Amino acid sequence: MDPVSVIEGRSVSSSGDVLSRGLSVRALRNAHAGPFAFDVPPGTCLVITGTSGAGKSVLLRMVADLDPHQGDVALDGCFCSAMPAHRWRRQVVYLPAEPGWWSDSVLDHMPDDALTRDLMAQAGLRAGVLNDPVHRLSTGERQRLALIRALRLAPRVLLMDEPCSALDEGTTLMVEAMMRAAMAGGTAIVLVSHDPTQAMRMADLRRELVHGHFVGAAS
Numbered sequence: 001m002d003p004v005s006v007i008e009g010r011s012v013s014s015s016g017d018v019l020s021r022g023l024s025v026r027a028l029r030n031a032h033a034g035p036f037a038f039d040v041p042p043g044t045c046l047v048i049t050g051t052s053g054a055g056k057s058v059l060l061r062m063v064a065d066l067d068p069h070q071g072d073v074a075l076d077g078c079f080c081s082a083m084p085a086h087r088w089r090r091q092v093v094y095l096p097a098e099p100g101w102w103s104d105s106v107l108d109h110m111p112d113d114a115l116t117r118d119l120m121a122q123a124g125l126r127a128g129v130l131n132d133p134v135h136r137l138s139t140g141e142r143q144r145l146a147l148i149r150a151l152r153l154a155p156r157v158l159l160m161d162e163p164c165s166a167l168d169e170g171t172t173l174m175v176e177a178m179m180r181a182a183m184a185g186g187t188a189i190v191l192v193s194h195d196p197t198q199a200m201r202m203a204d205l206r207r208e209l210v211h212g213h214f215v216g217a218a219s
Contacts, residue, residue, distance in 0.1 A: 021076050023092070023157050023189045025063060028071035031213035033058045035071060040157070040205065045179070047199045050209035056192040058098070059209070060159040063190065064094035075156055076161045093155040097162040099146030101134045110149050119148040122181075124174050131171035144175065152181060158182065161192045176202060181207040 020043040024124050029035040033055035038045045048056050062069040065080050065088050073080040073092075082086050082136045103109065110116050120127070123144040129137065137145070143163055150158060158179070164172040172195075179189060179202065193199050199206065 002065070004126060021061070023190070024072070024074045024077070026072040026074075028062055028069055028073060030058070030062060030067060030069045032119060033209075034062075034069075036062075036214065038205075038207065038214075038218070040087075042156075042186040042188055042205040043183045045183060045189040045191055045202045046205040046207065047193055047203035048207050048209055049193065049196075049199055054209040055212040056209050057161055058212070060094055060161055060190065060192060063157075064089060064092055064159055066094060090153055091155055092157040092159065092161040093150045093153060095143075095146055095150055095161060095163055097143070097165050098139065099142050099149075100141070104133045104135055106130050106132065106137075106145060110147070110152060115152060115212055116148060119151060119178070120144075122174065122178050123148060124171050140171065143167065144171075147175065147178065151178070154185075155182075155187060158189045160189060160192065163191070164193075164198065172198065 020039050020041065022039060022044070024039050024218055026037050027035045028037070036059060038046065048059065058067065061067040065073070065085055068087050075088075075091060080092075090206070101109065107130055109137055116130070117127070125141065125144055129141055129145070134142065143166055147163060152166050160179075164175055167175065175197070179191075183189060189202075193202070208216055
C-alpha cells in the first residue's frame with residue numbers, strides 16, 4: 001500500500017487529496033486495471049458499466065481488499081491499509097454475481113429471526129427457502145439471500161457485481177427497493193450492471209470502464 005498521512009486532522013491520500021466522507025478511492029491499481037480515483041458519498045450509488053472483461057469485477061475486488069493492489073481506499077477518511085482485513089470487509093461488503101457459501105445450510109449463514117424474515121419478504125423469497133440446501137436454490141435465490149446476509153451486517157458500503165443478473169424485472173425492482181432503503185440509511189453502493197435501465201434508475205454517479213480504465217467524465 002502507498003503511504004498516507006493526516007494534515008490538520010484531515011485524512012490525506014498519498015497523492016495529496018483530502019478525503020471526503022463515504023468511500024474514497026485514489027490511485028487504486030494493479031497489473032490488470034487502473035489507476036482509479038472516485039468518491040461515493042454516504043447514501044449514494046455509483047453505477048459502473050462496461051463490457052465483459054473490462055475490469056469491473058477486478059475494481060470491486062480491489063476496493064474490498066480481496067485482490068493485491070496499490071493506492072488508497074478509505075471509508076470516512078479511515079484507510080483500508082490501517083485496519084484489520086476482517087473489520088474492513090464487514091463495513092465494505094462485496095457481493096459477487098455468484099455468491100460464495102461456506103456451508104450448504106442457509107441457516108448456517110443467517111438466523112431465522114424477524115429481521116431475516118422481513119428482508120426475505122422484501123426480496124420476494126418464500127419462507128421455506130431457509131430450510132433448503134444451498135445447492136438446490138436457484139441463482140436468483142442465492143443472489144437475494146446473499147444480499148440479505150450482507151444487509152444484516154449494516155454495511156457502510158455495498159460493492160454489488162451484477163446482483164440482479166438472474167432475476168426477472170419484477171424481482172429486480174424489489175431488490176432495487178431494498179438497495180434504496182439501505183442508501184436511505186447512509187449506505188454507499190457501487191453497482192456493476194449490464195442493464196442500462198437499471199443504471200438509469202439507480203445511478204447518482206456513473207462511470208464507464210474500458211480495458212481496465214475509466215473513460216469519459218463522471219456523470
